[in-house]
Amino acid sequence: MPNNQQSKTVPPLIIQKSRLQSVSNNYETSQQIPDQTDGFTVKKNKNNKNGKHSLPHSPNSPSQQSKTFVSSNRFSLFSNYSEPSEIQNDHSIEIDLEPETTTPVIKPPPPIFIRVVNDFNAFCNSIKMLTNGEYFSCKSSTNGVKLSTTSADSYRSVIKFLQDSKADFHTYQLKQDRAYRVILRNLHHTTPIEEIKNELLAHGHQTRNITNVLQRNTKLPLPLFFIDLEPAINNKDIFSIKFLYHTKIKIEEPRANKLTIQCLRCQAFGHTKSYCNHPPKCVRCGANHLSTSCQKSQSLPAKCALCSGDHPANYRGCPVHKEFQSTLQSKKKL
Structure with a gap:
């Protein structure tokens, strides 16, 4: 007689892989899996005291093991930082690299001191015409009138007018017309002035006046010359000249009088x-x-x-x- 217990057929157990992969990564907080499923007994993990199961995970999923050391991301403060646009960077660089422009200060012409002015009203009318409406100022004292102009052209026009009128006055030299004076030492006093001019011209310096210096008491000539150069950018280069007209010389600035x-x-x-x-x-x-x-x-x-x-x-x-x-x-x- 056949055994009824042996005639019972146990259905095959099928474990679907997709079901295991669908478990949430955060399995510790998800719903617990029952101990028995369809008559299949799942062996509990001895290391899992809370009845939670250690499930396999896909290669793309992060590790499920708990971390012993937890460190915060030290760069998280910069996560919301947005770099300025390229246009703003270019604009800021352009501002920083822009050179500072300074306007050169132009000094006014020197004053003119007129000793005698008989008619001040007529005098001012004449100055107005000479300066073409430019600003000028006058200051009267017991010694006469001090006249100040604003431009070199007006200054020259007034000086020419006063000279033609044979006025009693004095003034000073315009700064842009002032010669650059140096002292030439150790050159023999009989050296021709024209030779000195030609030697300096060969070095790129144009002279206005050259004067041999005399001893104050004896009036004897000295191996010393005052040289006045025309105003130029290279005036200071004259100090680099060491030899002139077969002579070792020295060029220096004049002492203050x-x-x-x-x-x-x-x-x-x-x-x-x-x-x-x-x-x-x-x-x-x-x-x-x-x-x-x-x-x-x-x-x-x-x-x-x-x-x-x-x-x-x-x-x-x-x-x-x-x-x-x-x-x-x-x-x-x-």
Whole structure:
């Protein structure tokens, strides 16, 4: 007789791989799998004390093992950072690299000191026409009128007008017309001036004036020359010249003159004869003529053109000179 228990056929157990792959990665928080499924007993993992199962995972899924050490992403602060656009970067670079432009400061022309002005209204009308409407200013004092212009062209026009009118005035040289002066040492005093000019021209320097220096007391010539160069960009290159006309020479800047400037035409202090249009005064006799044309004998006592004392006008002990010196010192202290 057949055994009924043996006649029972156990259905085959089929484990679908897709079912296992569909388990969530976060399986610890998902629904637990029952211990028995369709009569199949699943062996519990001894290491899983909570009854949770360690399931296989796909190669593309992250590891399911718990991490012993957890570290935060130190670059997470920059996750929301957005780089500026290329246009903004180019614009900022253009601003940073833009060179600073500075306008050169143009100094005004020197003032003009007119000693006698008989009609100030007519004088101002004449200056208006000469300056073509440009701004000018005047300042009156007991010594005359101080006229200040704003451009070199206006300055030159006024100077020409005053010279043609034979006005009593003095002024100073324009800075752009000022020569660049240097001292040439160790060159023999008999060296021809034209040879010095040609030698310097070969080095790229154009001279305006060359003067041999005389000893102050003995009036003997010295191996020393004052050289005035025309204003140029390469004026300072002249100091690199070491040999000139078969001679080892030295070129240096002139020393500052601490003596009071005195005009050799009118004998007044504070300006030079080159820009003086005052009536001439003799340095020896004080008469109204140039010192070079004086007929006074050397045996006769001198007469100062400034204080009428018995000394020449260039005497440093003159009371007028001392007063001028004290005025300069008081202005320097201010």
